[in-house]
Amino acid sequence: MTPEAPLLEAEGVTVRFGRIEAVSGVSFSLWPGEVLAIVGESGSGKTTLLRTLHGDLAPCSGRVLYRRRSGETVDVHALPEPARRLLARTEWGFVHQNPRDGLRMAVSAGGNVGERLMAAGARHWGRIRAEAAAWLARVEIDAGRIDDPPRIFSGGMQQRLQIARVLVTNPRLVLMDEPTGGLDVSVQARLLDLIRSLVRELGLAAVIVTHDLAVARLLADRMLVMQRGRVVEAGLTDQVLDDPQHPYAQLLVSSVLQA
Amino acid sequence: MTAPPRGPDPAYNEAYLDEQTKRMIRRALLKAIAIPGYQVPFASREMPLAYGWGTGGMQVTAAIIGRDDVLKVIDQGADDTTNAVSIRRFFARVSGVRTTERTSEATIIQTRHRIPEEPLRAGQIIVYQVPQPEPLRKLEPREVETRRMHALADYGLMYVKLYEDIARHGRITLSYDYPVLVGGRYVMAPSPIPSFDNPKMNRSPALQLFGAGREKRIYAVPPYTSVESLAFEDHPFHPWRADQACDLCGSTTSYLDEVVVDDRGGRMFVCSDTDWCATRRVAGYRGAQAGHPIAADGGA
Numbered sequence: 001m002t003p004e005a006p007l008l009e010a011e012g013v014t015v016r017f018g019r020i021e022a023v024s025g026v027s028f029s030l031w032p033g034e035v036l037a038i039v040g041e042s043g044s045g046k047t048t049l050l051r052t053l054h055g056d057l058a059p060c061s062g063r064v065l066y067r068r069r070s071g072e073t074v075d076v077h078a079l080p081e082p083a084r085r086l087l088a089r090t091e092w093g094f095v096h097q098n099p100r101d102g103l104r105m106a107v108s109a110g111g112n113v114g115e116r117l118m119a120a121g122a123r124h125w126g127r128i129r130a131e132a133a134a135w136l137a138r139v140e141i142d143a144g145r146i147d148d149p150p151r152i153f154s155g156g157m158q159q160r161l162q163i164a165r166v167l168v169t170n171p172r173l174v175l176m177d178e179p180t181g182g183l184d185v186s187v188q189a190r191l192l193d194l195i196r197s198l199v200r201e202l203g204l205a206a207v208i209v210t211h212d213l214a215v216a217r218l219l220a221d222r223m224l225v226m227q228r229g230r231v232v233e234a235g236l237t238d239q240v241l242d243d244p245q246h247p248y249a250q251l252l253v254s255s256v257l258q259a
Numbered sequence: 260m261t262a263p264p265r266g267p268d269p270a271y272n273e274a275y276l277d278e279q280t281k282r283m284i285r286r287a288l289l290k291a292i293a294i295p296g297y298q299v300p301f302a303s304r305e306m307p308l309a310y311g312w313g314t315g316g317m318q319v320t321a322a323i324i325g326r327d328d329v330l331k332v333i334d335q336g337a338d339d340t341t342n343a344v345s346i347r348r349f350f351a352r353v354s355g356v357r358t359t360e361r362t363s364e365a366t367i368i369q370t371r372h373r374i375p376e377e378p379l380r381a382g383q384i385i386v387y388q389v390p391q392p393e394p395l396r397k398l399e400p401r402e403v404e405t406r407r408m409h410a411l412a413d414y415g416l417m418y419v420k421l422y423e424d425i426a427r428h429g430r431i432t433l434s435y436d437y438p439v440l441v442g443g444r445y446v447m448a449p450s451p452i453p454s455f456d457n458p459k460m461n462r463s464p465a466l467q468l469f470g471a472g473r474e475k476r477i478y479a480v481p482p483y484t485s486v487e488s489l490a491f492e493d494h495p496f497h498p499w500r501a502d503q504a505c506d507l508c509g510s511t512t513s514y515l516d517e518v519v520v521d522d523r524g525g526r527m528f529v530c531s532d533t534d535w536c537a538t539r540r541v542a543g544y545r546g547a548q549a550g551h552p553i554a555a556d557g558g559a
Contacts, residue, residue: 081411107419108423108427118419125494126493
């Protein structure tokens with residue numbers, strides 16, 4: 001196999017909110033098809049880092065490089081906004097913790113999935129609908145619910161719908177912010193199963209922010225452990241979880257109840 | 260038909276607005292014409308009329324009207340409704356211009372809800388009264404966000420609305436204020452004209468100006484600019500019209516109003532454009548209920 005260039009690279013990313021340094025000097029590379037988990041307690045800067053990767057927040061120093069489908073490498077924050085938005089709706093996807101942030105609650109499930117297609121230029125109603133129906137089936141939402149608005153869906157269904165809406169444009173990179181937060185355990189398990197099979201099937205690269213080590217164990221190839229804005233440990237998931245080196249990583253791993 | 264010219268009422272500045280205000284509006288108009296379909300903010304003034312009654316259109320008209328102009332004002336296609344009559348009288352008084360009910364004689368046509376049936380010609384200006392200039396408003400309440408969507412031509416959301424319409428009703432049921440794409444760039448609200456009138460905007464030889472008084476926006480479509488109604492490839496745009504003929508003049512091509520004529524379920528269809536209907540009746544066209552008292556004070 002020929003060595004490929006990384007898909008996404010963070011180089012010394014630092015984000016400050018006033019005097020508070022939320023993310024300090026984070027560097028990592030994400031390779032095509034790889035799933036990276038970022039774990040750490042609340043307030044450790046995981047979500048801030050994710051939003052910076054997505055271009056929603058600008059870093060105070062450092063940069064984020066992304067290799068486009070065309071092979072060209074771009075600095076995410078140096079792109080003009082139209083180009084960045086285009087990237088965000090064609091090559092990337094963002095799954096929010098709260099489906100309300102990622103869905104239009106008053107628009108039907110089909111319309112929610114179709115919006116990304118229409119934003120990308122699809123103008124054939126029948127094909128948009130067929131594509132939406134196919135994606136609803138893939139995320140295990142009954143075809144009869146295609147015209148129902150997500151506000152009457154259960155939490156698990158809303159989250160699955162959000163994933164369908166993100167994946168419909170065949171992104172190469174998906175950023176997920178606590179995708180299983182707020183769901184009960186059995187629904188979480190099904191959602192994780194679904195994400196895992198979709199990621200493998202589609203060869204997606206993903207960055208998953210979570211405080212749940214089980215999610216990292218199940219989905220991620222590699223993981224970063226963050227504490228107070230810094231990456232304190234990085235490595236293969238099994239390695240980090242089974243043999244943590246940094247005291248904070250040890251604490252984190254040992255504080256999980258063994259079921 | 261044509262009122263004789265008098266001078267402007269000396270108690271007011273010509274065309275009511277002061278000269279600086281007219282200059283400000285003209286600057287906004289020039290910018291609007293330079294960027295077809297783009298909403299230009301302007302410092303809308305109080306007019307001697309309630310918001311929602313055409314204050315935006317009146318300010319545009321006041322800014323462009325001159326001594327030689329001939330003004331026609333229509334409301335829902337009719338020259339003789341309250342709003343049309345009072346705006347026409349207002350301009351006759353404050354600017355002393357000639358007024359008319361004939362589409363062909365007018366140089367400026369201020370309108371609410373309709374475009375005249377008679378095709379407009381080069382040199383004419385049509386001024387629309389606009390209640391809501393932002394076509395994306397019902398979908399996206401944040402002004403900052405809608406402006407960004409226009410700036411980036413990010414119009415996926417507009418299609419979501421049409422998608423939902425088809426999903427729910429099997430077809431696009433939107434029948435007025437039907438969104439259009441102007442000059443291949445900006446999505447624009449055509450004001451609440453019926454979708455029947457949308458095709459008349461496309462490549463029209465007349466200059467089309469839009470004024471929204473309460474929302475403080477002016478926009479424009481210059482002559483011969485493409486105006487395309489949004490639709491899907493497999494659900495093309497379909498202008499809606501009642502499948503009837505006018506009961507007074509027999510027209511089968513004009514936009515019709517359904518009028519209830521008694522309390523026993525009696526109804527008739529008549530042209531919404533009163534000038535068009537009257538002109539046809541004078542020319543001898545007769546509908547199924549020609550001579551009905553409803554037409555008694557309508558000219559012919």
